[in-house]
Amino acid sequence: MVDQPDIAERRWAYVVAGVVFFVFAVIVYNGVHWAAQPPSNVETIDAGRLHLAGEFVETNLGTEVVPDGSVVVRVIAEQYAFVPACIVVPAETKVVFRVTSPDVVHGFLISGTNVNSMVVPGFIAEVRTRFDRPGDHLMPCQEYCSVGHQGMWARVKVLDPVEFARSYSGQQRASCAG
């Protein structure tokens, strides 16, 4: 073995190529099969005028049921709270989160799910997901946003679709905060 280093090295090079190729294959399979893509919509918005007009004015925040039956949740992440601070969504339904920031960089993740995105002021972060079953989740800010960061937690309440329709369908923009 010691007198034939080239053969041993070549064999190892094949092993390395195989390992790397396998990793790529798993990544591509997961990305395609589960439609698992990181949030990448590259959509800008004027962070200084969010409160004045457009999609993120206060009356438009919270959960909206759109005509195709799916829901859109619009959230503002700001020092040091999410608005709304308690989000309500139906289970077994397509959910689109649209989140932006008027001040500094924040982030949000929903515990026990793959929902995880940065929130960069000037851009709208969009995450699409689907909750399989009813339950409560925590939604902390996951990026340092100055000295009150540790207090920035929201909650996500996933309801049975029938219960969601009964309790919230009359409201224009639903939330459990208040």
Next chain:
Amino acid sequence: MQGSSRLVLAHFWAAFAVFAVMIPLGAWQMLVRSPLHRWIDPELYYRAVTAHGTSLAYIFPTLVAMGFGYAVCAVSLGRPMHGSRLAWVSFWLVIGGAAIAITTVAAGKATVLYTFYPPLLGSPFYYLGVLIAVIGSWVWVGLMVSHFRLWKRDYPDLPVPLAMFATTAGALLWAWTSLGVGAEIVFLILPNAFGWTDTIDPGLARLLFSWTLHAIVYFWLIPSYIGFYVLLPQAAGGRLYSDKMGRIAFLQLLIFSMPIGIHHLFADPQIGAGFKFLHAVFTGMVAVPTLLTIFTICASLEIAGRLRGGRGLFGWIAALPWDRPFVLASALSLLMLGIGGASGLINMSYALNSTVHNTQWVTGHFHLIYGGAIVIMYFAIAYELWPRLTGRPLALPKLVRLQLWTWFGGMLIATLPWHLVGVMGQPRRMAYYNYADPALAPQAIWVSISALGGFVLVVSAMLLVGVLIASHSGPSAAIPPLRFSLAINPPRRLPWSLNSLGVWTALMIALTVANYGYPLAQFLFFDSARVPTYSRQAP
């Protein structure tokens, strides 16, 4: 050591002085955010995180890389260094910059974390301090490149020694990758910190930071890998399996470390999916030099073990001289590299990353890889160099082994539960958590165990400093000069491609431009991506 001993010692002592202060500070952070401690003023916590990160990411590894670079230059080229006055200027720039930055942080004027996070804004002195330290390190880059070129000019037919080849590759990588954070400070942050402008482009700032953020890890790693190639085979009593494979590995580190930084931005809204995927692919490629290194190192160790009488499939492992610090540290390093590499696979996976992004998993991961696998080799390098630098034998060999084992054990106790609470959904970088909340209560026990690991690491750090002081003040003795390991077949001539760095540096730059060009250029066309800055202090 060719008259460079004082220079090398100064770098290592300064590095370990920073280390000795910042490790207890890190353990304190783990304690106060755990359920073992009451909640504290959160600003103090974030101030401590800023100091810990700034010192241990920018200052400590840079000083080690610089000091070890001078040692490699002297030992492998076998002739006195020139430009030692410049080297001292560079040293004092790093120390001065570090002092300015850390003092500003300690005064509470820049609680922005070492990753800066604009539009958050701290005192300009913090950023200036970091910038001065980085500029100091560029002088070292110039010195390494100049020694490399002069030696090649004097010995055009000989291969550049592997250690010098790798050190120069690491220096070039650092010069190029530090431009990202340099540009962020000079063009985006400082004009705001001085009050000349009052808006900033946070998406662009994050992109520029990612330019630095990943390849900096390979700048930290390269001294450790050089140790694997040129110090370990000798310490184990054998020979390096392949000199050429070492060069190929270092060249791959040079070109693949740069075009991958956007994997830190997988969850960012300002980068499109295509470039995220491209960077994920290149991140996979950067595993190749590590896998090649593991093969070469294990093969070199097997040679040593068999030369020492080891037989059978695994008998050579038992025959290795495990009492020698460098051999022990290398094995512990490879174990941590294996576990940390596995957790890194999750981070680099384009889609799977969202299960762990910005959770404690990530902090667990980089503490294990950097603080564990890389830094334990810094200790081993110091133990190997110390007798040659001080002219005194290494004191307290039993404590040396205890120090390495406690660092390994402490790091695993600290980082494995750290990973686990990340998977449980705990976000990183919070001053405290409400463990009374039923949803967080299951994490409490793991966070407490992790905090205990932090204190094992403090004990280990103190042992390290104690051993180095004791060795430095012991009786003098005749110490054989340091020699780097020879390969089984030392190359007499090499193809130019394995003996020069110019073309490879050009390739590194080209790949960076290809992978960063469009993501950077897109910011020219966004009309509303600039936002006001946010400072806690009145300007």
